[in-house]
């Protein structure tokens with residue numbers, strides 16, 4: 001059984017967005033607070049931009065609360081859930097959006113960086129669900145949990161193995177969560193968000209890489225988002241529309257998502273060796 005949020009009104013609802021201080025998270029937060037009239041909890045590890053955004057949105061008359069949060073830390077996410085409940089009450093929408101990139105040949109990426117990307121991208125989403133889902137189920141009200149995977153969640157790419165595996169994990173987790181909510185007949189809609197290229201600083205803020213292959217890939221990804229990425233505002237609008245219509249698969253680039261899914265399905269169904277069309281390799285994020 002799927003739960004559709006098609007009749008769900010965002011107006012006056014409560015949204016919690018992680019990774020809200022930048023990029024897609026910021027655009028989702030702005031859209032929710034200022035276009036849809038939601039009360040929005042802005043959660044991010046970067047305190048300064050977080051407080052700056054909260055002040056700017058507050059000045060525009062939008063109702064927001066900034067809560068510095070580390071999604072990789074379970075206690076920090078539990079505290080976020082408690083603060084949300086005490087300030088705004090029941091949650092209508094949780095977007096587990098915070099995520100980072102790491103580039104490199106898998107065996108050369110330092111252990112601390114492996115830990116960090118898996119902690120933020122995978123455990124961050126699990127921590128979000130653990131902190132919020134129980135109360136969302138218990139209220140019996142229609143509400144939404146949206147987990148940020150990526151088109152990288154249905155494809156493969158060298159130099160981005162840690163990111164790609166984290167997004168595959170988020171997608172598999174979200175599919176299982178969907179089934180668990182159905183088993184409980186819960187009124188919680190579960191959606192997987194698979195953005196294509198969106199013009200954010202996710203690559204631009206990475207360090208410079210010494211290895212020429214990694215540096216070239218990095219440069220290609222920065223240029224790809226800059227030249228082909230849609231704006232975070234456009235992504236936020238599309239994501240909200242698709243969430244409101246009750247979709248499980250939420251995509252900013254539906255045709256690209258369909259093509260990637262088809263390629264992946266063809267590879268798996270023929271048990272072909274891993275291969276990649278290098279033109280589409282740099283289309284991954």
Ligand SMILES: NC(=O)c1ccc[n+]([C@@H]2O[C@H](COP(=O)([O-])OP(=O)(O)OC[C@H]3O[C@@H](n4cnc5c(N)ncnc54)[C@H](O)[C@@H]3O)[C@@H](O)[C@H]2O)c1
Pocket residue numbers: 018019020021022023024025043044045046069070071072097098099100120148149150151194195196197198199200201202225229285
């Ligand atoms: N930009 C794209 O093209 C694209 C495509 C597919 C998926 N995504 C996914 O969308 C999400 C947002 O990415 P973006 O492009 O807006 O990136 P971004 O770098 O602009 O924003 C990410 C935000 O997450 C925050 N963050 C990082 N670690 C955190 C932590 N431990 N706790 C709390 N917040 C933390 C950062 O401070 C930042 O504000 C990510 O999950 C990313 O993987 C992005």
